[in-house]
Amino acid sequence: MARECRCKPAVDASGNRSRSCAAASSGPVVGLGGRRCTAAQTVRSPGQLRPPVEMPMRLSRYFLPVLKETPAEAQIVSHQLMLRAGMIQQLSAGIYNWLPLGYNVLRKVEAIVHDEMQRAGAIPILMPTIQPADLWRESGRYEDYGKEMLRIKDRHERDMLYGPTNEENVTDIFRRHVQSFKQLPLNLYHIQWKFRDEVRPRFGVMRGREFLMKDAYSFDVDQAAAEAAYDNMFVAYLKTFKRMGLTAIPMRAETGPIGGNLSHEFQILASTGESAVYFDAAFEDVDFSAETFDVEVLKSLYAAADDKHDAAACPVPPERLKSGRGIEVGHIFYFGTKYAEPMDAAVIGPDGETRPVHMGSYGIGVSRLVGALIEANHDEKGIVWPESVAPFRVGLVDLRPDDATAHGLAMELYGKLEKAGIETLLDDREERAGAKFATMELIGLPWQVTVGPRGAKAGKVELKSRRSGETVELGPDALLQRLGA
RNA sequence: CGGGGCGUAGCGCAGCCUGGUAGCGCAUCUGCUUUGGGAGCAGAGGGUCGGGUGUUCGAAUCACCCCGCCCCGACCA
Numbered sequence: 001m002a003r004e005c006r007c008k009p010a011v012d013a014s015g016n017r018s019r020s021c022a023a024a025s026s027g028p029v030v031g032l033g034g035r036r037c038t039a040a041q042t043v044r045s046p047g048q049l050r051p052p053v054e055m056p057m058r059l060s061r062y063f064l065p066v067l068k069e070t071p072a073e074a075q076i077v078s079h080q081l082m083l084r085a086g087m088i089q090q091l092s093a094g095i096y097n098w099l100p101l102g103y104n105v106l107r108k109v110e111a112i113v114h115d116e117m118q119r120a121g122a123i124p125i126l127m128p129t130i131q132p133a134d135l136w137r138e139s140g141r142y143e144d145y146g147k148e149m150l151r152i153k154d155r156h157e158r159d160m161l162y163g164p165t166n167e168e169n170v171t172d173i174f175r176r177h178v179q180s181f182k183q184l185p186l187n188l189y190h191i192q193w194k195f196r197d198e199v200r201p202r203f204g205v206m207r208g209r210e211f212l213m214k215d216a217y218s219f220d221v222d223q224a225a226a227e228a229a230y231d232n233m234f235v236a237y238l239k240t241f242k243r244m245g246l247t248a249i250p251m252r253a254e255t256g257p258i259g260g261n262l263s264h265e266f267q268i269l270a271s272t273g274e275s276a277v278y279f280d281a282a283f284e285d286v287d288f289s290a291e292t293f294d295v296e297v298l299k300s301l302y303a304a305a306d307d308k309h310d311a312a313a314c315p316v317p318p319e320r321l322k323s324g325r326g327i328e329v330g331h332i333f334y335f336g337t338k339y340a341e342p343m344d345a346a347v348i349g350p351d352g353e354t355r356p357v358h359m360g361s362y363g364i365g366v367s368r369l370v371g372a373l374i375e376a377n378h379d380e381k382g383i384v385w386p387e388s389v390a391p392f393r394v395g396l397v398d399l400r401p402d403d404a405t406a407h408g409l410a411m412e413l414y415g416k417l418e419k420a421g422i423e424t425l426l427d428d429r430e431e432r433a434g435a436k437f438a439t440m441e442l443i444g445l446p447w448q449v450t451v452g453p454r455g456a457k458a459g460k461v462e463l464k465s466r467r468s469g470e471t472v473e474l475g476p477d478a479l480l481q482r483l484g485a
Numbered sequence: 486c487g488g489g490g491c492g493u494a495g496c497g498c499a500g501c502c503u504g505g506u507a508g509c510g511c512a513u514c515u516g517c518u519u520u521g522g523g524a525g526c527a528g529a530g531g532g533u534c535g536g537g538u539g540u541u542c543g544a545a546u547c548a549c550c551c552c553g554c555c556c557c558g559a560c561c562a
Contacts, residue, residue, distance in 0.1 A: 365562040434522035
């Protein structure tokens with residue numbers, strides 16, 4: 001793990017929320033409309049919209065506690081930047097508060113995962129965080145799981161637990177309602193908080209004790225059908241990560257406490273990743289933007305994390321072997337009847353015979369992804385969000401709220417961006433130019449629009465790409481057009 | 486769970502060894518000046534020194550116990 005320098009110049013937090021500019025008090029504070037569909041290629045009916053994850057916002061009225069200084073406890077860059085950008089705040093070891101900016105990103109990631117799961121045919125449900133121990137005794141895992149499972153008692157001294165995963169729970173749902181192969185295939189998923197009492201939580205949300213996870217569970221009549229369901233999820237994962245601007249390499253994996261004999265983990269490549277990974281150069285030729293994939297080909301390509309990689313036994317010739325660092329963000333399993341048998345989840349097949357259902361489970365670390373995204377997208381100045389998960393798309397810098405021309409133009413643009421439903425964060429604080437630019441770069445919004453007296457006089461504003469650093473001067477109309485307003 | 490370290494103002498730290506009742510930078514508040522890359526000057530506010538017990542005339546400082554957090558290792562979405 002790359003460690004950042006821990007030198008600490010004696011400086012600190014630039015404040016949020018300086019007084020709001022009196023001159024800026026006209027106009028609506030928050031737009032009610034302006035909901036953008038995060039899935040560019042999907043059109044949802046209004047009934048399918050989830051609560052808005054972003055609204056135009058002015059910084060003087062927002063809650064963005066940015067830190068000028070890197071807190072001592074953060075070791076890796078994503079943790080440092082999440083703290084500095086006011087995204088999260090630790091409440092206890094491995095347990096975090098999600099502040100507005102971080103929560104925005106978390107919901108963006110969540111929305112993409114939801115969308116891709118449903119496109120793949122999985123059906124959303126919601127299972128509880130607290131589960132009765134008896135259910136886990138049925139599968140034998142109450143005894144097997146070990147100290148990672150947080151065991152608690154209710155007031156009646158009944159054994160309960162804060163779920164580290166939900167195989168038993170979903171199997172119980174299944175067995176109570178499904179009797180026939182005709183009701184298959186079925187894939188139920190949810191996005192819910194989990195708790196694993198890690199001995200040593202670290203790296204911020206990358207390895208917390210409480211974490212948000214998407215877990216899907218497939219039910220099929222036999223192994224062949226279950227493996228098709230597995231492949232279906234395999235492809236959905238590639239699409240999901242691609243949509244977040246990440247390259248995820250599927251690797252053969254151990255099944256651990258989930259069990260089973262077929263498993264892949266998905267590692268995204270980031271220079272500061274937790275483990276070294278080795279993979280066939282052929283992965284670099286894969287078009288992850290594709291709609292369809294040849295799963296058999298992808299499964300056959302070599303890829304392994306360092307603990308499973310043996311240079312001597314590696315089937316890939318050295319000149320075709322690539323290496324990098326990876327972060328595990330997803331893990332899929334086929335485990336057959338491991339839970340169905342002890343828990344008596346069975347269906348009647350076409351032949352009239354009753355047989356245990358074949359299952360698989362498919363996890364994505366949603367909260368971990370927020371950290372992983374930063375590991376894969378940052379520079380020395382701060383975060384560089386991919387557009388699909390950015391907390392706001394545009395950062396509008398009202399450079400001099402006291403300059404009538406510049407301020408007027410900034411507010412006009414803000415109003416138009418708001419009306420067009422473009423997620424915009426307006427920096428209307430009474431701060432110096434440097435502080436405003438530094439904040440924008442730290443929080444990493446994809447597009448920065450600077451409106452200052454210099455340009456405003458000539459009817460020009462500045463548009464800057466956070467990622468490339470490229471800057472263009474253009475008029476307000478051209479700007480709005482560029483941003484799709 | 487083994488080994489190590491740290492808890493002093495919102496953040497980052499000094500003071501502790503050698504006990505005498507708390508300090509620096511940033512942030513915050515007020516005023517003036519400044520204003521395209523984390524401003525300057527002047528003034529102000531803010532701390533049961535993680536908690537408890539003990540030693541002492543006196544404890545941030547010494548001793549013991551507890552709690553919390555961080556790092557290395559074993560373990561993991």
